[in-house]
Every structure is written in C-alpha cells, then in structure tokens.
Amino acid sequence: xxxxxxxxxxxxxxxxxxxxxxxxxxxxxxxxxxxxxxxxxxxxxxxxxxxxxxxxxxxxxxxxxxxxxxxxxxxxxxxxxxxxxxxxxxxxxxxxxxxxxxxxxxxxxxxxxxxxxxxxxxxxxxxxxxxxxxxxxxxxxxxxxxxxxxxxxxxxxxxxxxxxxxxxxxxxxxxxxxxxxxxxxxxxxxxxxxxxxxxxxxxxxxxxxxxxxxxxxxxxxxxxxxxxxxxxxxxxxxxxxxxxxxxxxxxxxxxxxxxxxxxxxxxxxxxxxxxxxxxxxxx
Amino acid sequence: xxxxxxxxxxxxxxxxxxxxxxxxxxxxxxxxxxxxxxxxxxxxxxxxxxxxxxxxxxxxxxxxxxxxxxxxxxxxxxxxxxxxxxxxxxxxxxxxxxxxxxxxxxxxxxxxxxxxxxxxxxxxxxxxxxxxxxxxxxxxxxxxxxxxxxxxxxxxxxxxxxxxxxxxxxxxxxxxxxxxxxxxxxxxxxxxxxxxxxxxxxxxxxxxxxxxxxxxxxxxxxxxxxxxxxxxxxxxxxxxxxxxxxxxxxxxxxxxxxxxxxxxxxxxxxxxxxxxxxxxxxxxxxxxxxxxxxxxxxxxxxxxxxxxxxxxxx
Numbered sequence: 084x085x086x087x088x089x090x091x092x093x094x095x096x097x098x099x100x101x102x103x104x105x106x107x108x109x110x111x112x113x114x115x116x117x118x119x120x121x122x123x124x125x126x127x128x129x130x131x132x133x134x135x136x137x138x139x140x141x142x143x144x145x146x147x148x149x150x151x152x153x154x155x156x157x158x159x160x161x162x163x164x165x166x167x168x169x170x171x172x173x174x175x176x177x178x179x180x181x182x183x184x185x186x187x188x189x190x191x192x193x194x195x196x197x198x199x200x201x202x203x204x205x206x207x208x209x210x211x212x213x214x215x216x217x218x219x220x221x222x223x224x225x226x227x228x229x230x231x232x233x234x235x236x237x238x239x240x241x242x243x244x245x246x247x248x249x250x251x252x253x254x255x256x257x258x259x260x261x262x263x264x265x266x267x268x269x270x271x272x273x274x275x276x277x278x279x280x281x282x283x284x285x286x287x288x289x290x291x292x293x294x295x296x297x298x299x300x301x302x303x304x305x306x307x308x309x310x311x312x313x314x315x316x317x318x319x320x321x322x323x324x325x326x327x328x329x330x331x332x333x334x335x336x337x338x339x340x341x342x343x344x345x346x347x348x349x350x351x352x353x354x355x356x357x358x359x360x361x362x363x364x365x366x
Numbered sequence: 367x368x369x370x371x372x373x374x375x376x377x378x379x380x381x382x383x384x385x386x387x388x389x390x391x392x393x394x395x396x397x398x399x400x401x402x403x404x405x406x407x408x409x410x411x412x413x414x415x416x417x418x419x420x421x422x423x424x425x426x427x428x429x430x431x432x433x434x435x436x437x438x439x440x441x442x443x444x445x446x447x448x449x450x451x452x453x454x455x456x457x458x459x460x461x462x463x464x465x466x467x468x469x470x471x472x473x474x475x476x477x478x479x480x481x482x483x484x485x486x487x488x489x490x491x492x493x494x495x496x497x498x499x500x501x502x503x504x505x506x507x508x509x510x511x512x513x514x515x516x517x518x519x520x521x522x523x524x525x526x527x528x529x530x531x532x533x534x535x536x537x538x539x540x541x542x543x544x545x546x547x548x549x550x551x552x553x554x555x556x557x558x559x560x561x562x563x564x565x566x567x568x569x570x571x572x573x574x575x576x577x578x579x580x581x582x583x584x585x586x587x588x589x590x591x592x593x594x595x596x597x598x599x600x601x602x603x604x605x606x607x608x609x610x611x612x613x614x615x616x617x618x619x620x621x622x623x624x625x626x627x628x629x630x631x632x633x634x635x636x637x638x639x640x641x642x643x644x645x646x647x648x649x650x651x652x653x654x655x656x657x658x659x660x661x662x663x664x665x666x667x668x669x670x671x672x673x674x675x676x677x678x679x680x
Contacts (some may be wrong), residue, residue, distance in 0.1 A: 116454040189448035199439040
C-alpha cells in the first residue's frame, strides 16, 4: 500500500522553509477569513495615535526639535508616529502567543508533530505570517499618520528601510511570542501573558516621551531598550524629530544596534521555541 | 506492526503508564479499552512519536519511535480526541495543507483529496470553511486528513468521543472500510460497544497496565458464560422463580426486587433457556419477560476492575 505513495523531491529552499511557507499560507488564510481580528488589530494602534496626538500632544515637549519654536502638538505628532509604529510591531508578537496556545488546545500541534515535517516548520510559518500581516497594519497606520500631519521627510528609499526594519522587528518579537505561547496552559492565559511583558518594554522607551524626561536611573534602561533604537532609527529614516539623542552606543548607532538586537534575540528565542515545540502536546 | 515493551511514563508522581506491553499484528484493528486516565492517550502519544517514554521501547513497522521518529511519522496517521483540523480553512484546503506537510507531490495531493472527500461524503462541503461543518463532518475530515498519505498504521484516539449516535455509527462504517483495505488500526476508546463493534483484538488497560487481552468473545467468556434474565409478573413469586432457576444456573442467582428481575449465569445457550422456562412453568411462575444474553464488555470491565468504565471518570 505504501509503495503507491510518491514523495516530492526535496525543494531548493529546503524542507524547513517549504513547510514554513505551507503553514504561513494557512495562518494568512485565517487572517482573511476572520476580518474582524485584522480590523481590531488595526483599530487599536489607530486609537493610540489619536489618543496620544490629541490628548497628550500639547503636553509633551520635544527638546531639541526646533529651538526657535515653542513645543507644539504638530511637532509631537511627527515624533509620535515612529513610536506608534514601534509599539505596534512589538505588540504583534501577542498574535503568536495566542495563536499557538489555540493550536495546542485544538490538537493541531499534535497533528503537525505527527507529520514528517521539519520541526521548525510550524514556527517559521507562524512568525513569517505574523510579520507579513504587519505590512497591512503599517500601511493603514501610515495613512492615519499622514492625515494628522505626520510626514515622510527623508526620501522614499530611507522610508522603505524604515518599514523593513519595523517588519524585521515584528518577525523577531514573533519568535519571543511563539516561545511564550508554547508554555501557555490555555488561550485565555495566553491573552494576558502575551501582552504583559510588552507594556514595560514599550513604555520604558523613547516611543512616546523623550528619554531625557525620565528619572536618571531609568534613562540607561530606556537607552539600551531595543524598542528605543528601533524607534530612533525610524525617526531618523523618516526624517522626523528625534529629541535629544543620548550618549549610549545604541542611541548613537540605532540602526546597527536594532539589527544586532534582532539577530541576537532570534538566535536565542528561535532555538528555544523550536526545542519547546518538539515536546509540546495538547492539554 | 506495533510492538511495545515495558512502556513507562510518569507525570510527576502520577504514573500514566506502568510497564505497558502491546503487540499489534499487521492488518488488524486493535482496541485499547480503558476508562479516562487509564493511560490510553499517553500510549498513543508515545507510539506516534509525540512523547518520549521514561522507560521501555516501542516500534512501528520495526522502526523505533524515539530514534527513528521521522521515519515512523511517514507511515502513520493520527486522529486525536479533538478534530485537529483548521477551523478557517475549507475542507479541501485542510487536506492540501496536510498533504503538503507529508511532502507529497501536488498532483497526488489533489487527486487523493478528491478521492477522500468523495469517500467521506464531503464533496459538496469541500470548498466551505469548516466553521459551517457539523461535528460529524469535522471528524470525517479529520480522519480524511490522517489518511492523505495512505498510512500503513492508523492511530485513532477516541475517534467518536462527543459525537451523536448517528455520526458515531457512520464513522464506524468508515473505519470498517479502512481495515478492509489492509490498514493496521490502533483504536482507543472508553465505549465498550465501540471496541466490540470494531476491534478484533482488545486490550483492556487500567492504571497504565494491561489487565486483560483477547477477542471480544474470549473476554466475555472470562466473565463466565451467558446471562439468563427473567422478569416475573407477580412480585410475590420472586422467591419461587429464583428457586426454580437455581436448578439450571451455574452460579449465584441474583434477585433484583425493585425491577422484579432475576439474573442467573448459565451455559448451554438456548437449550438451557428451554429448561429454565419449563421449570418456571412447573413452579407456576408467570413470566413477563425472558432473555438470554451474552455478557457485554461492561460486564467484563466490571469483573476485571471492580468498577465500570464510566465510574472512573470523576
């Protein structure tokens, strides 16, 4: 009987990537079929934009933005948008946490693990799909930004680099989110655990307020926070106000530091997540 | 086809498997019967490479499930307790995904999907999202997904749990067809009737070890022959009826006064039935109902473990 079953020749991209793309396709089809989920994952950052721009906008001065003019809301909006981009891609990791907890609960992880597929395939697909979804989210968010006065001031090429950096960051945190998700006893716990670490991570950064406005003992933490370097990189690449840039190396070399952080985080969390996946069963 | 020796698995202090041995010949349906918590799912997870045993070895078609895990995965199919298919994909998309992940050629997956969808009566629903499927349809698709690569060994872990009786009987028919094709099936169930219907050979497990083994008939014989049940017209005649039945019974006659029912273990089939009716007639006992029945696997389970299959679930 088994002799009647042919096999596919090994693809050039390797089985890991092949299986990853198959799973990514599945996760992206889910996104299309549940437009509500995509809708709310876009609405949330848009609400953040509006809240920060109109509620806090006039209250947060951006030092060093332009000494000749008084701090005003329009400068803050320019400053704010890269922060919102950074926060949004960081929060995208929660989708992996919840999604994997759900897959485990439904027994789909059991089925995947009983197949002769590459052991990294499910997670490669998951993280790839999560990052891909962010393209649409960033697009809608950028339109919102343009409507409230945010501008791309430093050319299209630099803007493309900025978006690529944001997507790479989204891909990186999706691995962390995956790793957390595989430890979750149920999707309800994953909802909370997937988000709880992101609040300190995103608020202890330059995303919404200048680091110079923080207590001095917090400033080094914020300066070395990869979100800060991501946000600072995108501010520079979009030609938006950066505030006063700190002396710490990550602040002086934000793009390099962001790329190194992402590479290091993937090098740590991808193997950890795959190792956990190999022993995960539904519960 | 499946050989397991001394499988042990512990979760902390809880011993899920306590030296389980299994030997499943090729082309048979093997029933793994036991209450919840007996270790059935743990056994299936070890045999399907999802879990590593703490001790013991297991082989599927001669391949060690720990050392040759990927080779084992190529020849097995697994249908678990949940319908492990994607809610948001259509039936056809699900089959395509699993076929791709088995690394089968695209053309083959297409052809095989159509074949399976037709066989499981899902052709009309093939291009609908699974959110529109009934529980029975999901289970059928789940089973189809595990068959996409024509596995030589199929593991069915409580395949009909939670299904309504009609869907259950439908699924039984499908499973019977599979065996006709020569697939080896290891079926776990807590429904005694299911094991009785499907499995040629049954292993009863409790607390992680095998407590009895054999065909449905040999297991029933262990309980000792048939049961003669009578219901009397007049409750006042219960004692007279019991006395009359003692002449044909091979063991203790039990009297259930609430139901006016008397049960006697007997051998000799219908001849004994005739004898019993004659002696009841001679004692002038009016009979409302009389039946000779084979012991069910429920009786077997009760006599082996001292509790029924359902009692352990709490």
